[in-house]
Amino acid sequence: MSIKYTPDHEWIQIDGDVATVGITHHAQDALGDVVFVELPEVGKSYAQQDVAGVVESVKAAADVYMPVSGEVTEVNSALQDDPSAINSDPLGAGWFFKVKLSDASQLDALLDATAYDDLLKSA
Template sequence: MTVKYTKDHEWVQSTGGDAATVGITVHAQDALGDVVFVDLPEVGKTYAQGEVAGVVESVKAAADVFMPVSGEISEVNEALRADPSLANSDPLAAGWFFKVKLSDALQLDALMDATSYEKFSAEA
């Protein structure tokens, strides 16, 4: 399973074939502080890469969640909706935001790998 990162601090994990899981990075949740609300996309809705697919709100700020790759939302994390703090306590696992059926898996190739993202976020 490959994990890639965006300049907007989302991660996307390819789970094989045309499926992927999306969430926010540790850097993003650190910058936001305590997450108190998430607005998740509608299952079945299709988004283009870079479109706003959701919102995350914290005690400090609100931030858009951008679609890291084009595709159709196949599932949202209802546990995150019920307990937004999962985005803080476990952003790379239980705090995932949504799953997507990729329309162009090659878009993953243009995203950053972990090493590149660590360098990028250290400079941000």
């Protein structure tokens, strides 16, 4: 399994033709304490860069963008009861949703860990 990143601070972990999506450490740190998350609808298809959810914190609200085109197959419903998992474990228990890829070639345009680190350094 490999992890890629978007310039909008989402991460995507690829496992075959299904990928898990969440927000990065940087994003959750910038937001502060997360108090609410709006997740996408299971079974709905999204195009790359569509808004697929919203995360709200005590400081701000931010859209969560679809890193690749595909159909949402699962959401992390535990976040409805405990959105703080996004702060405590953004790359684990704080995942947002899973998507069945409709165009795997879109992954090529995403950032690897080195490129994402370079993006953060230049911000």
